[in-house]
Amino acid sequence: MRVLTFLFIILAQTVLAQGSIKVTNGSGALIRTLDRLSGNVADFKITNGEEITLGNINVLMKECRYPSQSIDSNAFAFLVISGQETEKLFFEGWMISSSPALSALEHPRYDVWVLKCIPYLKGNFIYQRTF
DSSP states (O other): HHHHHHHHHHHHHHHHHOOOEEEESSEEEEEEEEETOOOEEEEEETTTOOOOEETTEEEEEEEEETTOOOTTTOOOOOEEEEEEEOOOOOEEEEEETTTTTTTTTOOEEEEEEEEEEEEETTEEEEEBBOO
């Protein structure tokens, strides 16, 4: 039984190591918001470190990363979403554009999704810092 457990652990580590991808930092993200009461849908470009106000919540963009191979394939954004008056923390963590329900905002009125990252631009060229 111990041998099988040991083999399973070795196999799992090998599979996880092969599944890792290289990511690049973006300068911000394009996010979509939904006000469930009014039905208003809005898209916002938000840069790293910027905070926007949506009704009575604040959305702070900490960081956005995307796969180095293709900026349009996925986006990983670290967001902090809190109440404006109460300063209650509704969400803090990574949102993934390809799986929005995996790590979603739990708020009775608002929904927030990450659509894609915005790359750093240096002149007319995209600047990529890869991890």
